[in-house]
Amino acid sequence: MPVPQSGAPPLRGIKVVDFSRIIAGPLCTQVLADMGAEVVKIENPATGDDTRRMAEPGAAGESHFFLAYNRNKKSIALDVRTPEGKEVVFDLLADADVVVENFRVGVMKRFGLDYASLAERFPRLIYLSVSAYGQDGPMADRPGFDPVLQAEFGMMSLTGEPDGRPMRHPLSLIDTMTALYAAASVNAALLARRDTGRGQYIELALADVAVAALGNAGLYYLCSGEPPPRTGNSHITSTPTNLFQAADGPLYMALGTDRLFGQLCRDVLNRPDLPEDPRFASPAARLAHRPELFALLNGIFGSESREHWLSKMRHLPAGPVRTIAEALESEEVGHRGMVRTIEHPSAGPIRILGSPIHFSDTPVSIDSAPPPLHGNDTEAVLRGLGYDDARIASLRESGTLGTH
Numbered sequence: 001m002p003v004p005q006s007g008a009p010p011l012r013g014i015k016v017v018d019f020s021r022i023i024a025g026p027l028c029t030q031v032l033a034d035m036g037a038e039v040v041k042i043e044n045p046a047t048g049d050d051t052r053r054m055a056e057p058g059a060a061g062e063s064h065f066f067l068a069y070n071r072n073k074k075s076i077a078l079d080v081r082t083p084e085g086k087e088v089v090f091d092l093l094a095d096a097d098v099v100v101e102n103f104r105v106g107v108m109k110r111f112g113l114d115y116a117s118l119a120e121r122f123p124r125l126i127y128l129s130v131s132a133y134g135q136d137g138p139m140a141d142r143p144g145f146d147p148v149l150q151a152e153f154g155m156m157s158l159t160g161e162p163d164g165r166p167m168r169h170p171l172s173l174i175d176t177m178t179a180l181y182a183a184a185s186v187n188a189a190l191l192a193r194r195d196t197g198r199g200q201y202i203e204l205a206l207a208d209v210a211v212a213a214l215g216n217a218g219l220y221y222l223c224s225g226e227p228p229p230r231t232g233n234s235h236i237t238s239t240p241t242n243l244f245q246a247a248d249g250p251l252y253m254a255l256g257t258d259r260l261f262g263q264l265c266r267d268v269l270n271r272p273d274l275p276e277d278p279r280f281a282s283p284a285a286r287l288a289h290r291p292e293l294f295a296l297l298n299g300i301f302g303s304e305s306r307e308h309w310l311s312k313m314r315h316l317p318a319g320p321v322r323t324i325a326e327a328l329e330s331e332e333v334g335h336r337g338m339v340r341t342i343e344h345p346s347a348g349p350i351r352i353l354g355s356p357i358h359f360s361d362t363p364v365s366i367d368s369a370p371p372p373l374h375g376n377d378t379e380a381v382l383r384g385l386g387y388d389d390a391r392i393a394s395l396r397e398s399g400t401l402g403t404h
Helices: 024-034 064-069 083-093 107-111 146-152 173-196 206-212 215-224 258-268 283-288 290-301 306-312 324-328 331-335 378-384 389-397
Strands: 015-018 038-043 073-077 098-101 126-131 201-205 241-246 249-254 318-320 339-344 348-353
Touching: 015 024, 015 083, 024 038, 024 064, 024 073, 024 098, 024 126, 024 173, 038 083, 064 348, 073 378, 083 389, 098 173, 126 173, 146 173, 146 206, 173 201, 173 206, 201 206, 241 290, 241 306, 249 306, 258 306, 283 290, 306 318, 378 389
Parallel strands: 015 038, 015 098, 038 073, 098 126, 126 201
Antiparallel strands: 241 249, 249 318, 339 348
16 A cells, blocks of 8 residues: 655755756756756756757647756746846855756856856855866867767667677667766765755766766676677677567567576476576576577577567566557556656647656655746746846846846
């Protein structure tokens, strides 16, 4: 029986001033917003976040890209390059807990809004900078995007068929992992501030995350001195882990241990002899005889339907190869609440991805606010800072605020 949720979201009362755009920064602040933080997204007064007007599809002129990473935020359209805009930022920071930015190295310093410029005035501020290659080093001055970093730091070399060209992963995995490292780091810094009373500077580089993401593949090289081979749909060492073809469609399974392989052979394939075959009796043997094993398994799987085999493999890590449509419309995604419907101010009801985080007593909140329209909250945020009509009008007339 579910435990009633009585608590507020865990980061309620935390205020984040968000200068970020594209994926890594906005996804970090979306996670913090889902956890209850008030996130004030500062956008260019003319154009907003670069992703707002990316290619269709979208909703009421807002791209699917922007909608994916910006729910539960307030948007103000503010030119931080002007003295008046900088004063607005200082007023926002007076009671803020966190700043997040992912401009190129040196941009925030030119604005006078880098951590060194703010730390003395706002000693409790936690300041997160995300860059492509770090704040210093041989490539610090370069811009960088996820697929380029996949190429530069080994990920592409691992992806694709053994005799094919290296391939990028279509999802922005490095950006996504950087966002999750960032959210974890901010929460850790908030916890540390409880004890020290001081904020601190957090630096994350996409390049560093790309290297950390190599994980066991990186250790393969560091232990052997040889780069791991490209293995297509299979795995560097785990066998049988691969795509297999049933009579009516593909399935995927990952059964790299002796226990799992034995269960497959005995419980599913009715071939208890296979684990005793010297070619397949150990992980190393199965790896060495991978082509023979894969051919044998495909011959067996091809004799029956995918549903037949998967019904017998429910106790094993195996599943059908689905399209995105099949996955997002599946029963289990619906049951877990991973696709949600929210009301967009211009588009009406839209569907978005849910949060994978489930607290027993302090639930995350993803349905409270859709991704904001550009500058939608400018006036409300400024009035919350004590600005009156005349001051807001003056800021608009000077071009410091957007016209939205």
